[in-house]
Amino acid sequence: MTTTDSMARHTITALVNDRPGVLNRVSSMFRRRGFNISSLAVGQSELPELSRMTFVVEGDQAVVEQVTKHLHKLIDVVKVTDMSDENTVTRELGLIRVRSNFQTRGEIMQIADIFRAHIVDLAPDSLIVEVTGDEDKIDSLQHLLSAFGVLEVMRTGKIALSRGMNIPAVQRNGSAVRARRPLETGSV
Numbered sequence: 078m079t080t081t082d083s084m085a086r087h088t089i090t091a092l093v094n095d096r097p098g099v100l101n102r103v104s105s106m107f108r109r110r111g112f113n114i115s116s117l118a119v120g121q122s123e124l125p126e127l128s129r130m131t132f133v134v135e136g137d138q139a140v141v142e143q144v145t146k147h148l149h150k151l152i153d154v155v156k157v158t159d160m161s162d163e164n165t166v167t168r169e170l171g172l173i174r175v176r177s178n179f180q181t182r183g184e185i186m187q188i189a190d191i192f193r194a195h196i197v198d199l200a201p202d203s204l205i206v207e208v209t210g211d212e213d214k215i216d217s218l219q220h221l222l223s224a225f226g227v228l229e230v231m232r233t234g235k236i237a238l239s240r241g242m243n244i245p246a247v248q249r250n251g252s253a254v255r256a257r258r259p260l261e262t263g264s265v
Contacts, residue, residue, distance in 0.1 A: 084135055084136070085135070085136070085137065085161075086115060086133050086134070086135055087133070087134050087135075087136070087140075087141045087159065087161040088131065088132070088133055088159075088160045088161055088165070088167065088235060088237050089131075089132045089133075089134060089141065089144060089145060089148070089157065089158065089159050089160065089161075090129055090130065090131050090132075090157070090158045090160055090237060091103070091129070091130045091132070091148050091154050091155075091156065091157045091158075092122060092124070092127050092128075092129055092154075092155045092156040092157075093127065093128050093129075093130055093151075093153050093154050093155060094126065094127065094128075094153040094155065095121065095126050095127055095128040096153065099128070099153045100119060100130075102151060102153065103130065103148070103151060103153075103154070104117075106147055106148070106151060107132075107144075110143065110144075110147055112134055112136075112140065112143070112144055113134065113135055113136075114132055114133070114134060115133040115134060115135055116131075116132070116133035116169075116234035116235050117130065117131070117132055117133075117234055118130070118131045118233050118234040118235065118236045119131075120236075127155060131234070131235060131236050131237055132144070133234070133235050141159055141161065145157045145159055160237050160239065163239050163240075164239065164240045164241075165237045165238060165239055165240060166237065166238050166239075166240055167211060167235050167236065167237040168209055168210065168211070168235070168236055168237075169209070169210065169211065169212055169215055169232060169233055169234060169235050169236070170207070170208070170209050170232070170233040171207070171208045171209075171215040171218070171219070171230065171231070171232045171233070172197070172205055172206070172207055172229075172230070172231045172232075173205065173206045173208065173218065173219055173222055173227060173229075173230050174203050174204070174205050174227070174228040174229035174230070175203060175204055175205075175206060175222045175225050175226065175227055175228065176202065176203055176225055176226030176227075176228055177202070177203055177204050177225060178201075178202065181225055182199075182204065184225075185204065185206070185222065185225055188218070188221050188222065189206045189208075189218075192208055192210075192214065192217075192218045193208075193209075193210075194206050194207060194208035194209075194218060195207045195208075203228055206218070206222065212235065215232065
């Protein structure tokens with residue numbers, strides 16, 4: 078095993094019950110087992126009463142297997158998927174507050190435009206840039222904006238979905254449940 082293998086980043090998603098305390102139980106499991114979470118994003122899923130968690134963990138395949146095994150043991154975890162080797166769409170959202178004035182504002186806006194980022198707030202002495210993309214894109218924009226003075230940064234962490242229409246069924250109350258596809262006949 079090489080050093081690169083041992084420090085590889087792996088994306089794992091978990092479909093969990095949307096109840097108070099679930100995030101605490103999941104993060105406590107990571108803490109107790111000594112796993113490091115590089116990134117964590119949580120939000121509602123397509124299924125009522127379920128949320129989707131996306132973790133990025135560093136380590137080799139053995140670490141990934143241990144993480145997924147321990148997640149499966151938690152009662153509120155419905156499904157765990159290692160997306161590291163799948164063909165996925167991944168994104169991260171970043172908000173970057175940059176020092177600006179009348180003279181620098183135009184240049185900052187041009188840089189933001191190159192990255193397909195948006196100015197979402199403007200103040201006399203700063204502006205906030207919203208950027209969506211992969212981690213490298215957000216890092217690059219943040220690096221370029223640092224010349225003007227980055228005052229504050231907030232990032233969501235990676236979120237991911239498998240490409241295509243391969244939507245896995247999730248067992249719910251003993252029966253398979255699938256997310257509705259857009260424009261499905263009879264859907265509301």
